[in-house]
Amino acid sequence: MGAIASILLSIALGCVLMIRFARLGELRQAPRWSVWFLVLGAGAACGMGLTSCLFFLLHSVPAPVGLILRLMLLAAFSYDCWRRRGNQPVYQPLPRPPYLPFLWIAFALSLLIVTNAMSKAWDANPQGNWDAWSIWNLRAKFLAAGGGLASRAWSPMLNFTHPEYPLLLSGLIASWWTDSGVISDVAPIAAAFVFFLALVLLVTGGIAALRGPTLGLLAGLCLMGIPALLTEASSQYADVPLACFMAGAVLFALLERPILAGVFAGFAAWTKDEGLLFLAVMLVAVAVWKRSALARFCCGAAPCAILALTFKLVIARGTHSIVSGASPLAALFDFGRWEVVAFTMVKEAIGWNIGWYHALLPLMVLALMLRFDARQMRDGLFCAGIACALLLGYFAVYVITPNDLSWQLQTSLTRLFVQVCPVVLIAAFIGMNAPPQPLAPVEPPAKKRKTKR
Amino acid sequence: MPSSPNLVNGAVIASAALAVLGAIQYWGAETAYQRDSPDVYKVAEQSARLADFRAAVPADAILGYLTDVPTESTVGSTMFFAAQYALAPRLLQKTDALDLVLGNFTKPGDYTAIGKQHALRVVRDFGNGIVLFRKEARQ
Numbered sequence: 001m002g003a004i005a006s007i008l009l010s011i012a013l014g015c016v017l018m019i020r021f022a023r024l025g026e027l028r029q030a031p032r033w034s035v036w037f038l039v040l041g042a043g044a045a046c047g048m049g050l051t052s053c054l055f056f057l058l059h060s061v062p063a064p065v066g067l068i069l070r071l072m073l074l075a076a077f078s079y080d081c082w083r084r085r086g087n088q089p090v091y092q093p094l095p096r097p098p099y100l101p102f103l104w105i106a107f108a109l110s111l112l113i114v115t116n117a118m119s120k121a122w123d124a125n126p127q128g129n130w131d132a133w134s135i136w137n138l139r140a141k142f143l144a145a146g147g148g149l150a151s152r153a154w155s156p157m158l159n160f161t162h163p164e165y166p167l168l169l170s171g172l173i174a175s176w177w178t179d180s181g182v183i184s185d186v187a188p189i190a191a192a193f194v195f196f197l198a199l200v201l202l203v204t205g206g207i208a209a210l211r212g213p214t215l216g217l218l219a220g221l222c223l224m225g226i227p228a229l230l231t232e233a234s235s236q237y238a239d240v241p242l243a244c245f246m247a248g249a250v251l252f253a254l255l256e257r258p259i260l261a262g263v264f265a266g267f268a269a270w271t272k273d274e275g276l277l278f279l280a281v282m283l284v285a286v287a288v289w290k291r292s293a294l295a296r297f298c299c300g301a302a303p304c305a306i307l308a309l310t311f312k313l314v315i316a317r318g319t320h321s322i323v324s325g326a327s328p329l330a331a332l333f334d335f336g337r338w339e340v341v342a343f344t345m346v347k348e349a350i351g352w353n354i355g356w357y358h359a360l361l362p363l364m365v366l367a368l369m370l371r372f373d374a375r376q377m378r379d380g381l382f383c384a385g386i387a388c389a390l391l392l393g394y395f396a397v398y399v400i401t402p403n404d405l406s407w408q409l410q411t412s413l414t415r416l417f418v419q420v421c422p423v424v425l426i427a428a429f430i431g432m433n434a435p436p437q438p439l440a441p442v443e444p445p446a447k448k449r450k451t452k453r
Numbered sequence: 454m455p456s457s458p459n460l461v462n463g464a465v466i467a468s469a470a471l472a473v474l475g476a477i478q479y480w481g482a483e484t485a486y487q488r489d490s491p492d493v494y495k496v497a498e499q500s501a502r503l504a505d506f507r508a509a510v511p512a513d514a515i516l517g518y519l520t521d522v523p524t525e526s527t528v529g530s531t532m533f534f535a536a537q538y539a540l541a542p543r544l545l546q547k548t549d550a551l552d553l554v555l556g557n558f559t560k561p562g563d564y565t566a567i568g569k570q571h572a573l574r575v576v577r578d579f580g581n582g583i584v585l586f587r588k589e590a591r592q
Contacts, residue, residue, distance in 0.1 A: 097465075098462075099462060099465055099466055102466060102469065103465070103469055106469040106470070106472070106473050109473055109476075110472060110473050110476040113473070113476040113477055113479075113480050114476050114479065114480070116480060117476075117479055117480040117484060118483070120483060120484050120487045120488075121483055123487070124487035124488070124490070124491035124492065125487065125491065125492055126497070127492075127496045127497065127538075130494065130534075133494075133496055133534075133535075133538045134534040134537075134538060137538070138537065138538050138541055141538075141541035141542055142541055142542050144542075145512060145541075145542035148513070149512065149513055149542045152541075152542060152544055155544065157515075157544055157546060158544075159547075161534070161537075214465060217469075218465065218468055218469060218472075221468070221469050221472035221473070222468070222472050224475075224476055225471070225472035225473075225474075225475030225476055225479075227475065227478065227479045227482065230476075230479050230483070231479075231483070234483065354475075354478040354479060354481075354482050355478055355482075356478075357471075357474060357475045357478045361471050361475070362468040362469070362471040362472040362475065363468070365464050365467050365471060366464055366465070366468045368464070369460050369461055369463070369464030370461060370464065435461050435462070435465055436458065436461070
């Protein structure tokens with residue numbers, strides 16, 4: 001019960017911050033539900049990120065301080081939102097395509113089915129898969145122990161369990177455990193599911209706001225039709241939280257919310273090493289495609305980026321990392337390694353199927369019939385450029401890794417693809433032609449008043 | 454240019470239906486997998502085995518580790534990491550050179566004799582292959 005209250009507090013705090021600062025109500029062309037999806041999705045993700053950061057920064061002070069601080073922030077910003085409640089935007093009802101109810105039913109049905117499947121995974125394996133209990137939840141236990149024991153989460157003595165990894169997920173779980181006073185499976189399971197839900201809400205709401213309700217709901221459906229993503233969510237790994245922050249950063253950059261995009265990119269850097277690469281890629285992409293937003297993007301990203309870099313370069317200095325001990329030049333010119341990595345990546349992309357169903361099928365049907373809109377080229381290239389740069393970065397790390405290449409590819413490539421797949425999906429949906437909307441009902445002209453002569 | 458309105462409507466419905474079928478495919482695969490492989494790494498089982506040991510050892514302890522399975526094998530590393538997870542915030546190290554050592558054995562045996570080979574004495578046998586050793590004081 002205590003854990004659930006703490007989880008709800010994190011989500012509520014994030015949502016209130018979104019309502020107060022994100023100005024999402026100004027998206028007048030967006031369907032109203034898409035704005036609420038964005039508030040809930042981004043709010044849940046930001047609330048969890050903020051909870052983790054506060055917990056890490058305050059881990060050496062007595063436990064209730066972080067909880068009290070979050071409660072105070074929630075109360076203060078809730079009051080502020082209530083005070084400003086008169087400034088609610090007025091939404092124009094948009095015309096609805098005839099198949100919209102069918103899409104809503106499909107969306108709800110998909111969510112129900114995947115939630116049921118994940119609940120079976122959590123019943124059978126409540127502690128999650130290997131990395132969940134041997135890395136993320138293990139380090140959460142060290143952090144939750146408090147005092148001097150928290151530093152064991154980044155101790156070099158934690159051989160082969162990546163003490164150098166950033167601590168967003170572990171810090172979040174530790175915070176919920178500390179608040180509730182009980183180390184239970186509820187917190188890591190809730191973190192996995194809420195991040196998955198936040199990702200679905202963000203992508204659905206974001207695409208709906210940018211490209212209309214039909215494409216928004218279809219993007220959400222396509223996302224819930226990616227088996228590898230669903231498997232990773234039930235495994236309680238940090239890759240779905242990272243995918244959520246990456247998708248959020250890209251979507252908010254497209255929605256002209258650069259500070260929020262920066263905040264999401266910063267959270268990504270505090271989630272996993274790949275998030276640091278993402279932050280660098282986003283920085284370049286914003287500098288190239290959205291130069292006027294660069295300063296605001298940097299302001300949003302700075303707090304978490306500084307936290308992540310301080311952790312990597314100062315606090316966890318001297319721990320093993322995936323590229324430490326590598327001799328990059330020798331490996332870089334070993335073209336046999338290039339071939340192995342490229343072949344395995346292509347094989348991975350082809351192999352994202354369960355039986356006859358491939359994750360790309362629904363997207364291909366849409367792309368064939370709707371085709372791409374040249375007017376969306378710029379935004380599409382922005383997203384696709386980020387996805388390609390990330391994949392190139394992963395490719396380079398595989399080429400130079402000092403670990404056994406086959407083992408490294410076998411144990412991590414699917415997860416890396418899972419991180420990038422929402423950005424690829426966003427790129428595809430941003431670039432697609434939106435199905436034609438029915439015309440808005442035309443109001444009959446006002447009757448002319450007869451004037452008496 | 455997009456295709457004709459009928460084709461577009463058909464594509465939207467087909468794509469949504471395919472995505473739902475994908476979710477159903479995942480549901481089938483996940484259900485079957487979880488039914489056949491609950492707790493593959495026996496993490497819950499290890500936690501139960503180590504419950505009494507955990508209660509007997511202080512939370513800030515750094516423990517050595519002794520086992521009858523090679524720690525580099527799949528079984529050995531799984532046992533080690535599951536024990537580390539169950540015992541955290543206590544730290545486990547793959548060495549017998551520390552003052553307190555966890556014995557994590559798969560088979561019953563003469564743990565006193567095994568300990569002696571590593572200059573360790575048995576402090577307590579918790580049963581089920583779990584033993585707390587202490588380093589023998591140097592003569």
